[in-house]
Amino acid sequence: MEAGGSREREARNYLEKHQIMELLKYLTSVLLFIRPEKPREYLIAILEKLRIAKATGVAFPFFMDHSNIAAMFDMMDSSKKGTISFVQYKEALKTLGLCTADEVLKDDGHAITLDKFKSEVNKRTQEICGRTKGKGSGSCQTAAEQPRLH
Amino acid sequence: MDATTAPHHIPPEMSQYGEENHIFEIMQNMLEQLLIHQPKDPILFMINHLQLDNDNVPKIVILGPPASGKTTIAMWLCKHLNSNLLTVENLIAKEFSSLAAAARKHYQINKRVPSMQLVRLIQDRVSEEDCVRRGWILDGIPETREQALMIQTVGITPRHVIVLSAPDTVLIERNLGKRIDPQTGEIYHTTFDWPSESEIQDRLIVPVGISELETAGKLLEYHRNIVRIFPSYPKILKVISADQPCVDVFYQALTYVQTNHRSNAPFTPRVLLCGPMGSGKSLQAALLAQKYSLVNVCCGQLLKEAVADKSKFGEVIQPFFEKDMAVPDSLIMKVLSERLNQQDCIQKGWVLHGFPRDLDQALMMDSLGYKPNRVFFLNVPFDSVLERLTLRRTDPITGERYHLMYKPPPTTEIQDRLLQNPKDAEEHVKLKMDLFYRNATELEEFYGQALTINGDQDPYTVFEYIESGIINPLPQKVP
Numbered sequence: 001m002e003a004g005g006s007r008e009r010e011a012r013n014y015l016e017k018h019q020i021m022e023l024l025k026y027l028t029s030v031l032l033f034i035r036p037e038k039p040r041e042y043l044i045a046i047l048e049k050l051r052i053a054k055a056t057g058v059a060f061p062f063f064m065d066h067s068n069i070a071a072m073f074d075m076m077d078s079s080k081k082g083t084i085s086f087v088q089y090k091e092a093l094k095t096l097g098l099c100t101a102d103e104v105l106k107d108d109g110h111a112i113t114l115d116k117f118k119s120e121v122n123k124r125t126q127e128i129c130g131r132t133k134g135k136g137s138g139s140c141q142t143a144a145e146q147p148r149l150h
Numbered sequence: 151m152d153a154t155t156a157p158h159h160i161p162p163e164m165s166q167y168g169e170e171n172h173i174f175e176i177m178q179n180m181l182e183q184l185l186i187h188q189p190k191d192p193i194l195f196m197i198n199h200l201q202l203d204n205d206n207v208p209k210i211v212i213l214g215p216p217a218s219g220k221t222t223i224a225m226w227l228c229k230h231l232n233s234n235l236l237t238v239e240n241l242i243a244k245e246f247s248s249l250a251a252a253a254r255k256h257y258q259i260n261k262r263v264p265s266m267q268l269v270r271l272i273q274d275r276v277s278e279e280d281c282v283r284r285g286w287i288l289d290g291i292p293e294t295r296e297q298a299l300m301i302q303t304v305g306i307t308p309r310h311v312i313v314l315s316a317p318d319t320v321l322i323e324r325n326l327g328k329r330i331d332p333q334t335g336e337i338y339h340t341t342f343d344w345p346s347e348s349e350i351q352d353r354l355i356v357p358v359g360i361s362e363l364e365t366a367g368k369l370l371e372y373h374r375n376i377v378r379i380f381p382s383y384p385k386i387l388k389v390i391s392a393d394q395p396c397v398d399v400f401y402q403a404l405t406y407v408q409t410n411h412r413s414n415a416p417f418t419p420r421v422l423l424c425g426p427m428g429s430g431k432s433l434q435a436a437l438l439a440q441k442y443s444l445v446n447v448c449c450g451q452l453l454k455e456a457v458a459d460k461s462k463f464g465e466v467i468q469p470f471f472e473k474d475m476a477v478p479d480s481l482i483m484k485v486l487s488e489r490l491n492q493q494d495c496i497q498k499g500w501v502l503h504g505f506p507r508d509l510d511q512a513l514m515m516d517s518l519g520y521k522p523n524r525v526f527f528l529n530v531p532f533d534s535v536l537e538r539l540t541l542r543r544t545d546p547i548t549g550e551r552y553h554l555m556y557k558p559p560p561t562t563e564i565q566d567r568l569l570q571n572p573k574d575a576e577e578h579v580k581l582k583m584d585l586f587y588r589n590a591t592e593l594e595e596f597y598g599q600a601l602t603i604n605g606d607q608d609p610y611t612v613f614e615y616i617e618s619g620i621i622n623p624l625p626q627k628v629p
Binding site: 014039043 | 163164167168171173176177180181184185188192193194196197200201203
């Protein structure tokens with residue numbers, strides 16, 4: 001039925017526009033990781049923080065910050081070569097929710113170094129920030145500044 | 151991190167936490183509401199939704215032919231669940247609403263309310279504070295498929311739909327005896343539900359439209375419509391026969407409404423089977439392990455394996471076996487922990503039997519964090535146990551096990567040489583049964599959510615009962 005089809009499309013667009021699935025995934029991961037006594041209250045607290053972060057443009061403490069990215073890289077690079085393979089790189093981006101399963105990433109034949117990995121993660125996080133919060137907002141700028149600290 | 155070469159191990163605490171707090175269901179409900187309302191500010195909406203905490207509030211639709219007792223059941227459920235009743239009458243009786251006034255006018259002329267207006271009235275009513283907080287019960291709405299679809303479109307979805315059904319002849323006869331109390335609106339019946347106070351008896355009036363012809367006409371229309379409403383509520387519909395005493399219908403409706411439906415939440419079964427010797431625990435555990443790929447953990451077997459492997463635990467346990475003494479609890483617990491901590495148990499789930507046998511063991515297991523999420527007690531009467539165990543025989547030459555009643559040996563030659571395991575002797579069985587029953591009451595108290603199953607049936611029937619106990623959500627106790 002046409003009416004049903006268009007409502008479904010509306011719903012899908014809504015989900016994408018507000019990145020609802022990523023948000024729910026993030027909330028569930030936090031709940032399972034922290035395992036608070038009162039899950040509802042904890043969820044409400046996180047959502048309030050998110051709201052404030054959006055309104056004031058302060059950087060929101062996402063699950064992964066830069067020390068985590070370096071730690072993640074080290075875990076994948078078990079032989080301490082300083083580089084990871086392309087497959088590992090793509091899997092890591094998928095785990096962080098920064099790339100979709102069927103996106104085709106350029107494999108330029110060289111192994112991925114820590115710097116390249118970090119810059120790609122930052123670039124993608126910035127893109128997402130830009131899409132949801134508006135390009136001029138503070139959190140985007142903070143995200144962009146962070147690579148300079150390392 | 152690197153899921154390409156080594157698989158991720160999700161710690162069991164996470165899945166236990168998720169199950170206990172129904173995280174999946176919370177998220178699913180939130181997503182449903184988000185998609186229905188599609189608010190501009192999703193985060194504020196989510197905060198408000200979580201604060202309401204009304205996922206488990208009753209949302210019931212009761213449908214049925216005239217004279218089936220819908221309104222009576224609906225009113226009883228309302229009182230019992232402390233919820234709000236919504237009927238066509240009380241929706242249009244609403245004051246201070248132009249919509250309701252228009253609907254009233256229409257009703258007075260045509261004896262029915264147009265669907266559009268009705269759905270709007272329902273929408274307004276359901277979004278009021280008391281319905282949001284305490285839920286709602288729709289009595290006799292939707293009347294047609296059109297209404298059902300419209301209600302769905304505005305986002306009002308019931309969680310339980312009860313349809314009363316009875317043969318037409320019964321209903322026509324029943325309708326003749328219907329009487330209404332004009333003051334309270336309660337419905338009485340000349341045969342089935344006659345009020346005891348004489349002042350109510352005097353007040354009762356005969357309602358309009360209960361002659362046989364009129365009832366038959368209404369029934370025809372009802373049958374035409376109800377068939378097309380069924381497909382709108384596929385998994386949440388239950389048909390209850392109205393051709394039984396009111397109390398029975400009520401209790402069936404109440405139990406149904408208080409059950410949760412199966413959800414898609416990830417679930418790793420950790421099953422505990424308790425029961426006396428000979429109740430069929432090992433057989434059921436083996437069947438479960440085979441069908442659902444669970445790990446079959448038999449406590450006695452584990453200990454024997456440890457001794458046979460001459461592992462470090464085995465060497466400590468061996469003297470107890472030699473002297474035929476009970477192995478101390480702490481030692482058993484250590485061997486068990488080692489097995490339950492292995493990756494295959496954590497990932498696939500386990501079926502445990504033979505432990506714990508008393509409250510201390512149960513407390514120890516609980517304190518170490520091994521909490522089963524389904525506990526079954528298999529009840530078998532003493533005589534059946536004796537029959538099952540004392541007739542067991544083993545063939546010393548081939549090693550084949552027989553049972554004189556259920557699996558008799560094929561030739562008399564084999565039968566002559568069969569031997570009985572001393573553990574299957576009657577006195578020994580009696581001893582073990584007594585031991586079990588002494589501790590059984592404490593265990594049943596400890597595992598409050600345990601399900602009791604009649605073990606005195608053929609194994610596949612018992613297996614089906616156990617299966618349904620595992621697959622369906624745990625029942626909530628009716629107060």
